[in-house]
Amino acid sequence: MKKHVKPFTYLPKIEAVKEGKITQTIRPEKGISEGDSILFHGYRCKCGAEDWEPLDDFYMKLRCKACGKRMGYATRKWSWRKRVTVIEVVKATAYNWGLEFQDGSKKLWRELDDLAKKDGIDPPKGEMLAEVLKSVYDLYRGKKIEIIRWK
């Protein structure tokens, strides 16, 4: 059992993650296994505020609502945290057309609305999930990803 630490910055999802309504995240492959522990956390601004507003459609660039500073290494500190236990990891490879899963099955992004919904993507469409993954993680062109679920 390994322990991991992962930040959450995708604003539409954070409250649902904290409340336990969303129990999935998709990340670049880091070798996470069932039974591992993940400590998720958010960020607050060094000015003390925890409210961020997006500067782009994918919540990649955020600005502090209180002081206006862009979120960056120098302007953020940990805020909320939540420790979870991983119950399922699905490995896949991301392409511009969709996902190829570890069992060899393939799905187009437009067939992945359910995955997007489980991931808290707004709006819950596979094609929007693709845009978010591309924007946040540059997950295209054959990058390995992990679909991580917890309880």
Ligand SMILES: [Zn+2]
């Ligand atoms: Zn601030």
